[in-house]
Amino acid sequence: xxxxxxxxxxxxxxxxxxxxxxxxxxxxxxxxxxxxxxxxxxxxxxxxxxxxxxxxxxxxxxxxxxxxxxxxxxxxxxxxxxxxxxxxxxxxxxxxxxxxxxxxxxxxxxxxxxxxxxxxxxxxxxxxxxxxxxxxxxxxxxxxxxxxxxxxxxxxxxxxxxxxxxxxxxxxxxxxxxxxxxxxxxxxxxxxxxxxxxxxxxxxxxxxxxxxxxxxxxxxxxxxxxxxxxxxxxxxxxxxxxxxxxxxxxxxxxxxxxxxxxxxxxxxxxxxxxxxxxxxxxxxxxxxxxxxxxxxxxxxxxxxxxxxxxxxx
Ligand code: RVK
Ligand code: MG
Ligand code: MG
Numbered sequence: 001x002x003x004x005x006x007x008x009x010x011x012x013x014x015x016x017x018x019x020x021x022x023x024x025x026x027x028x029x030x031x032x033x034x035x036x037x038x039x040x041x042x043x044x045x046x047x048x049x050x051x052x053x054x055x056x057x058x059x060x061x062x063x064x065x066x067x068x069x070x071x072x073x074x075x076x077x078x079x080x081x082x083x084x085x086x087x088x089x090x091x092x093x094x095x096x097x098x099x100x101x102x103x104x105x106x107x108x109x110x111x112x113x114x115x116x117x118x119x120x121x122x123x124x125x126x127x128x129x130x131x132x133x134x135x136x137x138x139x140x141x142x143x144x145x146x147x148x149x150x151x152x153x154x155x156x157x158x159x160x161x162x163x164x165x166x167x168x169x170x171x172x173x174x175x176x177x178x179x180x181x182x183x184x185x186x187x188x189x190x191x192x193x194x195x196x197x198x199x200x201x202x203x204x205x206x207x208x209x210x211x212x213x214x215x216x217x218x219x220x221x222x223x224x225x226x227x228x229x230x231x232x233x234x235x236x237x238x239x240x241x242x243x244x245x246x247x248x249x250x251x252x253x254x255x256x257x258x259x260x261x262x263x264x265x266x267x268x269x270x271x272x273x274x275x276x277x278x279x280x281x282x283x284x285x286x287x288x289x290x291x292x293x294x295x296x297x298x299x300x301x302x303x304x305x306x307x308x309x310x311x312x313x
Contacts, residue, residue, distance in 0.1 A: 001178060003308040008278035009175050010134055011300035012248075016274020017057055017130050017267045018296050019286050020252045022048030024266030025090070032217050032259040039253060048289045051090040053267045054296075055082060056128035060150060061299045064131055065306060070146045076108035076153050090263075092228070094120045095154045109149075112156040119156030123230040126151075126163040127264045130271035131303055133171030140195060143168055155230070162198040163230025166205075167268055169195045170238050174276035183245040183276065185212060192238065204235035211239060217258055226260025233261050237268035241276075248273045248281045 026041055027033060042048075059082045063075040080099045083091065094115050101111040112119050129147055136143035147165040155161065173191055177183055186209065193205045207223050214220055224239055225232025240255035251273040255266040274282065279297075287293060 001176065003304075005178070006175065006308065007301065007304050008280060009179075009275050010304040011297045012274030012277060012279040012282060013130050013134055013171060013175070013271050014057065014061065014274070014296050014300040014303075015279055015287060015290065015293060016248060016252075016282055017271035018050050018054040018293075019048055019282065019290050020255065020266035020268070020270025021053040021127075021263045022050045022290060023252065023286070024256045024263035025049070025051050027256050027259065027262040030259055030262070032221065033257050035253050035257045038256045039249075042286055042289065045289060047291055048286070049291050051263050052092065052095075052124075053127040053264050055086060055089045056095075056124070057130060057267075057271075058082065058296065058299065060128050061131040061303055064135055065299065065302050068306065069135070070132075070149060072108045072149055072153060075150060076102050076111075079153065092122055092124050094122060095124055098154050108153055112152060112154050116157070118158075119160065120154065121157040121159040121163075121229050121231065122155060123160075123163060123228060123233045123261065123264050123268075125153075125155035125160050126167040126230045126234045127267055129164045129168045130171045130268075130275070132164075133168035133271075134175060134275065134303060135307060136168070137172035137175045137307075140169060140172070143172055144195075158198060159200065159229070159231050162196065162201050163234040166192065166196055166201055167234050167237070167271075170234075170241070170272050171275045174241070174272045177276055179277045179281070183242075185209075185242050185245070188242065200231055201235070204231065205238075208235055208239045208242065212242060221258055221260070226258045226262075226265060228261050228264070233265050234268065237265045238272065240265065240269040241272040245273070245276060248277050249283055249286075 151164040244250040255269040
């Protein structure tokens with residue numbers, strides 16, 4: 001695809017993720033709701049304030065740009081300074097403990113192993129990984145390596161790392177499919193299934209295929225999940241996108257309507273949808289209400305320039 005056509009897809013991905021987060025945060029922790037009740041929420045809200053999901057996605061993007069690629073120490077320090085500036089963004093319980101360890105000299109690639117039993121399997125590294133999917137979209141092996149490494153800063157459990165890699169690859173596949181061409185859901189799922197290295201994720205991706213067209217949301221939640229663990233949220237985000245790949249708004253509203261970890265699932269679904277459809281497919285009223293939209297768009301553009309014109313840097 002011509003590099004100029006990727007530019008609105010980069011900003012669609014990051015702005016799409018942030019809007020899913022900001023809107024989804026209003027339903028976080030609640031049960032399932034009717035889709036019709038989600039859209040009026042935007043009208044009531046003066047601003048879409050994002051949470052840790054977007055705050056950390058911004059950190060990943062800032063670090064990738066500053067380091068012209070992945071640098072674990074730099075990314076960990078970026079997370080730490082962003083967290084210290086705005087600790088009120090609704091972080092999960094694990095990351096702040098890791099930031100404190102890093103602050104006191106623990107190396108970036110060993111702190112996370114000290115948490116939980118074998119590291120976190122939460123969705124905190126998948127929710128922020130979209131920029132890795134954008135930057136390494138043409139090299140799946142490198143994408144996997146960097147997704148794993150960026151995850152390891154806070155989420156070193158195999159299920160956390162694999163969730164991050166799968167979400168990054170879902171973004172990359174969406175980016176590399178022209179929005180003018182209809183997305184082939186079966187082909188997209190086959191590629192994801194081939195890419196997944198963990199048996200549990202392969203099984204979940206297989207279940208996504210069975211559920212396309214399912215009307216019963218309770219069944220979707222039972223089979224795919226709507227929780228804080230990567231295994232129970234990354235496949236749900238991918239499913240929310242694949243149900244209606246042609247409409248950003250429907251993807252995000254559906255993800256939120258499933259309840260549970262709605263900011264994160266809607267953010268990951270929004271990132272994939274935005275990477276496929278581009279920023280112009282996101283409703284203007286939603287974009288106008290997003291906090292820090294100009295900064296997020298500027299970061300997306302700088303990340304795009306890094307891939308489009310690497311010799312400028
Ligand atoms: C508040 C057992 C484990 C585990 C393991 C459980 C924000 C723990 C965002 C832990 C996201 C929780 C969310 C979250 C992101 C993880 N054994 N239980 N090995 N690993 N858990 O603390 O960044 O909303 O109950 O790493 O992944 O919007 O508390 O946080 O929804 O998963 O937080 O894992 O959270 P953490 P996170
Ligand atoms: Mg959050
Ligand atoms: Mg969440």
